[in-house]
Amino acid sequence: MKISFIGAGNMTQAFLKGLDRSFFEHEVWVSNRSQAKFDMLDYPNITTSLDNHKAIQNADIIILAIKPQQMFELLEASRMDIKSNAIVISLAAGLSMRQLERWMFPEVKLIRFMPNTAIALGIGSIAVCNNQNVDASELILVKELFKPCGSLIDIDENQFELFIAASGSGIAFVYQIMESYIQIMKELGLNEAQAKSMIIDTFIAASSMAKINPDLEDLMNRVASKGGTTIEGLNVLRASKLNDILMDMCQKTIHRSQQLSEELQK
Template sequence: MKKTLGFIGGGNMGQAMIGGIIESKIFNPEDIMVSDLNDNLLKKVEDKYGVKTTNDNKELVKHADIIVLAVKPHICDIVIKGIKNDISEDTLVVSIAAGKSIGQLEESFEKNVKIIRVMPNTPALVGKAMSAISSNENVSKDELSQITDIFESFGEAELVDEKLMDVVVGTSGSSPAYVYMFIEAIADGAVLEGMPRDKAYKMAAQSVLGAAEMVLKTGMHPGELKDMVCSPGGTTIEAVRTLEEKGFRSAVIEAVRNCTNKSRNLS
């Protein structure tokens, strides 16, 4: 494993990854450096995770073998312009900027760089991330394996064709937000019927967690699992009928499509 990991950007996604990596012990805190322009944020990150921090991206690049571009897509080019002359041919550059293709990143660096494009999600913070990984031809199989190991240290990771990356954004990158809304809506329904909110959140969240585990561990089609819960003329099929009547599945499909298209248009 490379000795030093650098994060340019200490926002929510970067911190989620750092928390997961440290929790898994794949990197020690002293082997991680974070750069950001926000001094208050850096102080928070340093205190919380025990990592090194700096305001200078160039300083980070000089010390890091693997650099994670954990910045918003619209400032990615500005960041790259400031560090491109300091990137060595052995440096692995990992971008988690949504909508930024490998080709666009290569153009910004204006030289041969080892680029890995990854779309993780925020459950990294609890070791349950889903990350999709693509790379350019400069990255060796061993190096790609190293990056995969990093992302699998705080969840699951899949190698995907880069043309699917925008779909990944809509499917796993942004979908935790959809799920949180679903949990909140279930809990609101329970509260409406008299259940205390803390119990409603726990019951809704645990049910979503358990249902997801059923899909992953049984390998059964989600429709089969749904049918197992729906007794003839019972309560569950009545709830399913109501969701269908209100356009539940259609709304989710459109949400994924619109999210995917937004990602395609970010650049």
């Protein structure tokens, strides 16, 4: 298969890092409007090009990895190059499938991906939805190809904003919580290196264990024995406004995502 990434920015680079060797047995192309980013793509068997037409023509899978604001111009210039049975994957936040179909053609086989940056390490999450032109076997093929990057989660297109709050942006919210935790441990007496190392390890340990056993209540009960230290801290969290704060954080994120999406449809 010929698989072409359009745009050689952050997301294409993250995907290329996360994909496994078998992906590169295909004919992989990356096109970009300027040369500089190609220097960061040190992979055997990749064809780089400044010419989108060459990358898109005859491609079986096309990954649109440019900014949403750049999409109309690209598709206006290149939609005629997309072969009728190609599968087009859009990474663009806020651009609906309906909008993208309008900018290409109604029969286009279209999949939307919403990845987070952890795909580079193979532990990412990718929200996935597709239009009615994509059949089940094509969806399976695409999911198999991108599986090394992390979990691919089928959701309705109207839930993409929730995915952003939970995962896309969510990863930054966790960093902020880690930073606050580190700051507090420093105020309590650890030095920077100690605090960072302990808190990062705590998050790794907690999420690794939760991946194996998703029953969080059970995991907490195993740590929090009656009359012990953990229950004291947990009680503080449970009596706090933590849920209200997280709700506000998610709602504001979702609202901003909706606003950006509306601006793009104009």
